Amino acid sequence: MNSKLIGGILLVVGSTIGAGILALPVATAELGFLGSVVLLTSAWLIMTICAFLILEVNLWLPPGTNLISMAGATLGKTGQSITWVVYLVLLYSIICAYIAGGGDLFHYLLVTTGIPISQNIASIIFTILFGSMVYLGMHFVDYVNRGLMFGKMGAFFLLVLFMVPFISFDHLGEGTIKHIVAPSGITVAAVSFGSLMIIPSLRTYFNGDVKSLRLAIFIGMIIPLICYVAWDMVVLGIIPLEGQPGLKGILHSSNTNSELLSALSVLLQKQSINSLAKFFTSICMTTSFLSISLCLADFLADGLKMQKRGKESIVVYGATFLPPLLIVLFYPNGFIRALQYAGVCCFVLMIFLPPLMVWRGRYHQALAQEGHGVIGGKFLLAVLVLFATLMIGLGLEGSI
Numbered sequence: 523m524n525s526k527l528i529g530g531i532l533l534v535v536g537s538t539i540g541a542g543i544l545a546l547p548v549a550t551a552e553l554g555f556l557g558s559v560v561l562l563t564s565a566w567l568i569m570t571i572c573a574f575l576i577l578e579v580n581l582w583l584p585p586g587t588n589l590i591s592m593a594g595a596t597l598g599k600t601g602q603s604i605t606w607v608v609y610l611v612l613l614y615s616i617i618c619a620y621i622a623g624g625g626d627l628f629h630y631l632l633v634t635t636g637i638p639i640s641q642n643i644a645s646i647i648f649t650i651l652f653g654s655m656v657y658l659g660m661h662f663v664d665y666v667n668r669g670l671m672f673g674k675m676g677a678f679f680l681l682v683l684f685m686v687p688f689i690s691f692d693h694l695g696e697g698t699i700k701h702i703v704a705p706s707g708i709t710v711a712a713v714s715f716g717s718l719m720i721i722p723s724l725r726t727y728f729n730g731d732v733k734s735l736r737l738a739i740f741i742g743m744i745i746p747l748i749c750y751v752a753w754d755m756v757v758l759g760i761i762p763l764e765g766q767p768g769l770k771g772i773l774h775s776s777n778t779n780s781e782l783l784s785a786l787s788v789l790l791q792k793q794s795i796n797s798l799a800k801f802f803t804s805i806c807m808t809t810s811f812l813s814i815s816l817c818l819a820d821f822l823a824d825g826l827k828m829q830k831r832g833k834e835s836i837v838v839y840g841a842t843f844l845p846p847l848l849i850v851l852f853y854p855n856g857f858i859r860a861l862q863y864a865g866v867c868c869f870v871l872m873i874f875l876p877p878l879m880v881w882r883g884r885y886h887q888a889l890a891q892e893g894h895g896v897i898g899g900k901f902l903l904a905v906l907v908l909f910a911t912l913m914i915g916l917g918l919e920g921s922i
Contacts, residue, residue, distance in 0.1 A: 527734050529664050530724055532671040534742025537717040537813030539674070539749055544623065544782060544803055546750055547757035549710035551769035554697030558754045561711050566747040568873060569715035572906065573739050574896045575876035576721050581732065582889040588722045588824035589871070596879040596887065605875065606825060609719070612867035613818040616713065617846040620814065624648040624807040625850065630780040631800055645850050652808055653843045656815040657835070663812050664727070670812075674805040681798045682752050688790055689759030696763040708916060712868040714750060715743065719817040719871075722824075761785050818842050866914060874910035877903035 550558040579592050587595075593605035625645030632639050655666055721739065728735045762768050767785035783803060787796045819830060819842045826841075828834040880896070881903050883889035896902070 524734075526728065526731075527738055529668060530727060530734065530738035531742045531745075532668055533664060533720060533724065533727070533813060534717055534738055535745050536667045536671050536674075536809035537720045537817070538715060538742065538746040539806060539810070543714065543746075543750060543753055543806055545710050546714055547754050547761070548769055548773045548782065550707045550754065551758065551763050551773065552697045553699055553707060555694040555755060555758050557697060557699035558707075558758065559751055560699065561707060562714075562747060562750050562754070565711040565715050566743065568906070568909070569712070569718065570740070570743045571896065571898075571902070572872050572876045573718045573721060573743060574736070575880050575906075576718050576872070577725075577735070577739065578890075578896055579876065579879045579883055580722050580725055582883055582891060585726055585730065586722075586824070588821050589719065590821065590825040592722075592879060593875065596882040596889070597875075601875070601878070605871065608867050608870045608875075609821060612716075612871055613719065613814060613821070614846050614849070615867060616716070616814050617811065617818065617843075618849050620807055620811040621645050621649055621846055621850045624652075624804075624811060626780050627783075627800075627804050627807060630783065631804065642851050645847065648807075648811075649843055649847050652811050653815065653839070656812060656819060656842070657839055659830070663816050667809055667812055670805050670809050674802060674809060677798050677802040677805065678749060678753075681795065681802055682756055684792070684795050684798065685756040685760060685786075685790070689756060691759070693762050694755070694759045696758075708913060709866060709868070712873075712913070715746065716868045716872060717742070717813070718876075719821070720813055723817060723820050757782075757786075760789055815842060869910050869913045873906055874914065877906040 546558070546562075550561060553561060576589075576592075579596060580587060583592060583595055589605055589609055590602060594602035597605075622645070625641055625648050628648050629639060629641045629644035632644065655663060724735060724738065728738070758769070761772075761782075763770055765771075767781070767788055772781045772785060783796070783799055786799055790796070819838055822828075822838050822841050823830050826838065828838055830838050881900070884895070885900070
């Protein structure tokens with residue numbers, strides 16, 4: 523396995539395993555462990571198919587093409603306008619969640635070490651520190667992400683290993699699978715596999731090596747599934763559904779991440795596990811923030827037809843970071859809510875639009891290229907559109 527393939531896989535994993543892994547046990551707690559596995563596996567399958575649909579459309583068009591141009595080429599100006607709005611809302615929602623969650627964790631870590639700091643200041647420092655890394659470009663983010671990812675995965679496996687002995691099978695049996703249609707669980711699960719927007723950037727990264735690109739996407743999507751199932755197992759097996767601390771209470775908390783860490787600390791009483799949990803959750807925020815911010819910057823550069831260097835970079839990166847930071851400063855308690863809004867947009871952008879773009883490109887515009895198509899034909903595309911429509915309705919119901 524060459525270095526670039528490893529880097530590509532880690533970029534997919536890094537943009538996938540982020541805020542979602544922290545929110546998943548909380549958002550899916552009422553399902554119980556079995557129900558959460560069913561939900562996660564279903565979300566993984568659907569999002570992986572849609573990832574390859576997005577790749578198929580992207581390969582029809584010149585390198586450097588992002589979702590705005592993809593939608594414009596296949597769905598016309600109406601599709602392009604919808605993509606503009608939904609993509610911005612989606613990525614701003616996700617980045618808001620990361621800034622809110624990252625600021626919350628940063629504040630929690632500093633306060634527990636005796637450094638007094640307000641949560642707003644913590645969010646500003648988090649954004650400036652890691653936003654400056656995004657400004658340095660794809661290759662810098664790649665190498666920083668590699669180091670962080672190895673640290674994150676190492677901490678994750680140790681954390682799961684140390685937490686397994688504390689699992690209660692009674693807690694794993696709590697909840698019921700009938701809650702699988704609960705909007706909070708569905709939307710957060712969708713966002714947890716929502717790394718599809720990095721595909722246009724990955725194509726540039728692999729410089730036309732389609733075989734390696736496909737492999738990076740597949741491996742990069744299956745690793746998070748394994749990690750999510752393991753993480754749900756240990757968290758749902760340790761923290762009860764009801765009570766104090768309990769997962770239901772954490773779901774409705776204004777500081778979900780710090781409450782989750784606090785619950786694990788109270789129940790386990792193990793300093794080594796507490797330290798690993800703090801380290802892991804902090805890196806989760808960082809790696810996804812880097813990857814998703816890079817995607818948004820590329821998207822804005824493509825949509826605004828601007829360069830990410832020189833004077834134009836001020837507009838591109840200002841538009842990338844200022845709106846979500848301001849939202850978080852004025853509405854700092856929106857971690858789970860931001861992920862729920864992101865989930866609705868995720869259904870539109872990553873499950874509803876890709877099959878529509880492929881349908882138009884394959885059957886109306888003759889853009890399809892041999893060897894790049896996803897199997898399943900019109901039936902698969904129609905099923906995905908119908909499923910996305912139903913999920914958008916459920917997601918909107920849960921976000922109102």
